[in-house]
Amino acid sequence: MVEQDFLATEFETRVENAQRAMHHEGLDALLFTSEAEMRYFTGFRTLFWQSPTRPWFLVLPLVGKPIAIIPEIGAELMRTTWIDDIRTWSSPAPRDDGISLLVEALQNSNKIGIPMGRESTLRMPLKDFEHLRQRLRNSMLVDCSDLINSQRMTKSTAEIAIISEICTIASASFANAANLFFEGQSLKAVFRSFRMDLLAQGADDVPYLVGGAGQGGYKDVISPPRDTPLRSGDVLMLDTGATRKGYYCDFDRNFAIGHAGEAAKSAYTKLHTAIDAAMRITRPGITCGELYKTIAHKLDGLEQGGAIGRFGHGLGMQLTEAPSIINFDDTVLREGMVLTLEPSIAVCDDKIMVHEENIVVQDGPPLLLSKRAPPELPVL
Numbered sequence: 426m427v428e429q430d431f432l433a434t435e436f437e438t439r440v441e442n443a444q445r446a447m448h449h450e451g452l453d454a455l456l457f458t459s460e461a462e463m464r465y466f467t468g469f470r471t472l473f474w475q476s477p478t479r480p481w482f483l484v485l486p487l488v489g490k491p492i493a494i495i496p497e498i499g500a501e502l503m504r505t506t507w508i509d510d511i512r513t514w515s516s517p518a519p520r521d522d523g524i525s526l527l528v529e530a531l532q533n534s535n536k537i538g539i540p541m542g543r544e545s546t547l548r549m550p551l552k553d554f555e556h557l558r559q560r561l562r563n564s565m566l567v568d569c570s571d572l573i574n575s576q577r578m579t580k581s582t583a584e585i586a587i588i589s590e591i592c593t594i595a596s597a598s599f600a601n602a603a604n605l606f607f608e609g610q611s612l613k614a615v616f617r618s619f620r621m622d623l624l625a626q627g628a629d630d631v632p633y634l635v636g637g638a639g640q641g642g643y644k645d646v647i648s649p650p651r652d653t654p655l656r657s658g659d660v661l662m663l664d665t666g667a668t669r670k671g672y673y674c675d676f677d678r679n680f681a682i683g684h685a686g687e688a689a690k691s692a693y694t695k696l697h698t699a700i701d702a703a704m705r706i707t708r709p710g711i712t713c714g715e716l717y718k719t720i721a722h723k724l725d726g727l728e729q730g731g732a733i734g735r736f737g738h739g740l741g742m743q744l745t746e747a748p749s750i751i752n753f754d755d756t757v758l759r760e761g762m763v764l765t766l767e768p769s770i771a772v773c774d775d776k777i778m779v780h781e782e783n784i785v786v787q788d789g790p791p792l793l794l795s796k797r798a799p800p801e802l803p804v805l
Contacts, residue, residue, distance in 0.1 A: 473499065499515065591667055638660065643778075657683030660679055713751065
């Protein structure tokens with residue numbers, strides 16, 4: 426028997442909340458094709474999503490449990506979830522890769538919601554989607570992104586507990602930096618050592634680990650690591666999205682190797698101060714845009730989101746979720762939202778520095794999930 430991440434009541438509440446919103450918006454059904462929504466409403470968690478060969482569908486009717494329409498290869502795992510209605514076919518199929526089963530489930534729905542907005546993904550062949558639209562020509566397909574994002578942005582107590590757990594694990598690995606990283610070590614070896622330590626500390630997986638290193642700062646934070654050795658005066662940054670039960674942490678730490686230059690120390694202090702300022706105003710009722718402006722003010726009035734375009738985002742089952750902490754996002758913060766605070770700043774000579782923490786919005790000061798970074802740039 427596969428161990429479940431949540432009690433069935435967790436999923437029942439999620440479905441009930443979505444169906445209330447569907448009733449309010451006059452929707453008869455929701456259609457999902459991507460992993461996050463499938464897992465959010467069913468608890469179906471597998472790495473098999475790494476394969477693009479097969480499509481997977483979930484239909485949420487206005488009344489009752491979700492309907493899983495999935496390849497037969499996933500049936501046994503889906504039966505371990507709380508879902509009863511599981512409709513399968515042998516996939517991949519040359520002419521009808523689940524479309525007839527999907528049409529059958531949706532044929533009596535006049536208005537069907539499907540995520541179409543920012544950060545949404547249609548995970549099925551476009552030709553099959555066009556075929557589906559033709560066969561459902563009497564149904565209206567509308568965007569349900571706001572409905573789903575609004576619900577998923579607020580995390581349950583059980584979700585927050587899991588995210589807190591993986592943040593604690595990653596914090597412990599970062600605290601072990603002096604034993605893991607050293608001058609002369611290649612960046613590839615840095616990544617390897619850190620990933621191994623995260624797993625040893627209790628992470629289930631480390632699907633996301635990026636970073637960079639360079640004299641006084643770094644130019645790039647998303648490239649694969651190279652064999653370049655760490656030198657005295659380098660600033661090393663690692664940003665991890667380790668997971669526990671399918672939920673992510675997402676925060677980074679900066680370290681100076683041997684010694685820290687004045688420009689690097691000054692930039693680090695500004696970033697630390699900006700996060701302090703953001704945490705002082707993070708309360709239910711303020712907007713992401715207001716939070717963005719507070720951070721920008723502390724970074725000498727940056728107006729375009731610093732070096733990486735925004736100053737944070739939502740966090741949970743995905744490494745990055747809605748909302749965005751950026752000037753055009755007017756999302757109002759609510760209790761239970763899990764956010765990253767991620768200011769970035771230019772250092773010198775086209776170098777940048779990024780600093781990130783993970784928090785929970787609550788009634789009063791936010792709850793810090795990542796162990797707060799020291800106020801001064803650590804030197805290894």
